[in-house]
Amino acid sequence: MLEVHGLYCERDERILFKDLSFSIAPGKALQIQGSNGSGKTTLLRILCGLNSDFSGEILWQEKPVKQVRSEFCSDVFYLGHAPAINRTLSPRENLRWFSASQGKTGNIDISTALDELGLAGYDDVPCFMMSAGQQRRVSLARMKLTSARLWVMDEPFTALDKRGVSEVEQLLSDFVNAGGSLILTTHHPLQIACDIDVINLDSRVQESAP
Secondary structure, eight states: OEEEEEEEEEETTEEEEEEEEEEEOTTEEEEEEOOTTSSHHHHHHHHTTSOOOOEEEEEETTEEGGGSHHHHHHTEEEEOSSOOOOTTSOHHHHHHHHHHHTTOOSOOOHHHHHHHTTOTTOTTSOGGGSOHHHHHHHHHGGGGTOOOSEEEEESTTTTOOHHHHHHHHHHHHHHHHTTOEEEEEOSSOOOOSSOEEEEEHHHHHHHHOO
16 A cells, blocks of 8 residues: 655754655555664654655655655545644534545534544533643544544553553554554554564664664
């Protein structure tokens, strides 16, 4: 589904990674590992088209991403470090806006999405009145509303309690086992019931060092 060939990126005259190549197929998960500053977030942003400061080739279904940008963007769900919600809006309003941005304007069961992320009864509470963990759950509830086939997630378990982590792991497992593709970073010991490949950016730097 997604192929990366010869990716090179440097920041502040320091090489983050070079000659980085990999692919991910439907029904597969890929975990990006590495120490702080190793380039994990940079790599995810490059893959999603949010960072153009690199060289190399990225293909989406065997075509250069730049040639199928619209199709690619509609097929990718990105979750970054920040919750990416409007804190002055309620969870319902945030998810309604997200759904509209995905072109979904019909009957959308937002309440069920929130219920399944442990937010029953919080539909209309302003997000600034919610805890960091609850705000993260609002952001994660978007997983229930997207039809994207590739999920790219940067530390998705941030601010979640033990129960929340387990619930999200189950959602990720269900998505991959249903044929989705997942790329993520996490410092959490990952426990999802699907095939997981691993790329360690620390070892990539060691391999490329003179």
